[in-house]
Amino acid sequence: MHEHLRGIGAVARESGLPVSALRFYDAVGVLRPAWSDPVTGYRWYSGDQVGQAALVARLRQVEMPLADIAEVLASRHRSAEALTVLDRHLRELESRFAAARKHLSDAREFLADPPATRLEVSAADLAQALAAVRYAVGSDPAWPALTGVLLDCSDGVLRLVACDRARLAVASVPVRHLGGLPVQVVVPLAFLASLLDRDGDGDGGGGGDSSESDAGGEEPLLSVELRVDRVVIGDAEGALVAAEPVAAEYPDYQALLQATWVRQVRIPTSDLVSRVVDGPPGSIEGRPAVTRRPDFVAVLLGDHGVDVVQPSVPGAVAFDRAYLLEALAAAGGDDVVLALDAARQVLGVARPARPEDRSLLMPVRLRP
Structure with missing residues (x-):
């Protein structure tokens, strides 16, 4: 019975269609073997089917859809009908190739002249x-991206981000007249600081919302143009200041912001600052006082408040004292919200009115 039939391995070698593909086309009914052993399931093909398999192999190379392959096989003895299917697929390929050429041409123009995202901000x-993020800008030359401020324009908001690997600060700015694609660029801190200092706003605190107008009733606006190779900021008088972005990739700060906050406590800012400055009580439960360390402070977040305690207190987490005070100063406002991440014990510091603007502080690992 098998004298004029070929096994699936031989058909694969002669046709160029892999064994796995022959099994697939059998399963979907496009190219069924002449006979399958009912006991072993082994497939046997006729000589004519070897030619069909070779035809299928060529049609696969040009990514012809399965339905069209089946149509070609069914009409292979009616060449006019089969050629109609081939011509239809050729036109589809030519259309896709033209679109691909257009996309590659656009990509070339993008690389030669990166598009600009333009907006206005107060x-x-x-x-x-x-002012809310600059305290967290890094200074380590080994991490050049962290020595600047990330400008992230996306979702209709301009976010300023600073990080020195021990802390992260994010502050958002409403935008007007936004046009262009989402973009991220890292600009030198000195560029932003000098620009704002020149306009007399560089010493503004992190608290409060800017809703006041100048003496003329008009709120001073800055035009901003963000490109991957250049940042240009201009004032109402038309003066332009440009800077070259820092040529380094910024870490994924959004991933750092994703946390499971197990405790969130609102407390008057001045009250917490006093506790952090004064430090914990000198003794606990009758034990001798622990020598006060000026460099860190242990914080215990409870259901109804925040306590500055000795680091030996169960549940307390230690943080750099100066970093925490800077984060509180940057947050500003009458109240502040502290939150603790369950997994990393990262401390979040935010203003109640702007919870999306947050500072993160990494914990201090104390040696026993």
Whole structure:
């Protein structure tokens, strides 16, 4: 019975269609073997089917859809009908090739002249956002991206981000007249600071919302143009200041912001600052006082408040004292919200009115 039939391995070698593909086309009914052993399931093909398999192999190379392959096989003895299917697929390939050429041409233009994202922001808003994050800008030359401020324009908001690997600060700025694609660029801190200092807003605090107008009733606006190779900021008088972005990739700060906050406590800012400055009580449960360390502070977040305690207190987490005070100063406002991440014990510091603007502090690992 098998004298004039070929096994699946031989058909694969002669046709160029892999064994796995022959099994697939059998399963979907496109190319069924002449006979399958009912006991072993082994497939046997006729000589004519070897030619069909070779035809299928060529049609696969040009990514012809399965339905069209089946149509070609069914009409292979009616060449006019089969050629109609081939011509239809050729026109589809030519259309896709033309679209691919257009996309590659656009990509070339993008690389040669990166598109600009343009927007306007309040000068006061930008100054306040910078004041809220600049304390967390890094200075380690081994991490050049962290020595600048990330400008992330997406979702209709301009975010300023600073990180020195021990802390992260994010502040958002409302935008107007936004046009262009989402973009991220890292600009030198000195560029932003000098620009805002020139306009007299560089010393603004992180607290409060900028809703006041200048003496003329008009809120000073800055025009901003963000490109991957250049940042240009101009004022109402038309003066332009440009800077070259830092040529380094910024870490995924959004991933760092994703946390499971197990405790969130609102507390008056001045009260917490006093506790952090004064430090914990000198003794606990009758034990001798622990020598006060000026460099860190242990914080215990409870259901109804925040306590500065000895580091030996169960549940307390230690943080750099100076970093925490800077984060509180940058947050500003009458109240502040502290939150603790369950997994990493990262401390979040935010203003109640702007929970999306947050500072993160990494814990201090104390040696026993």
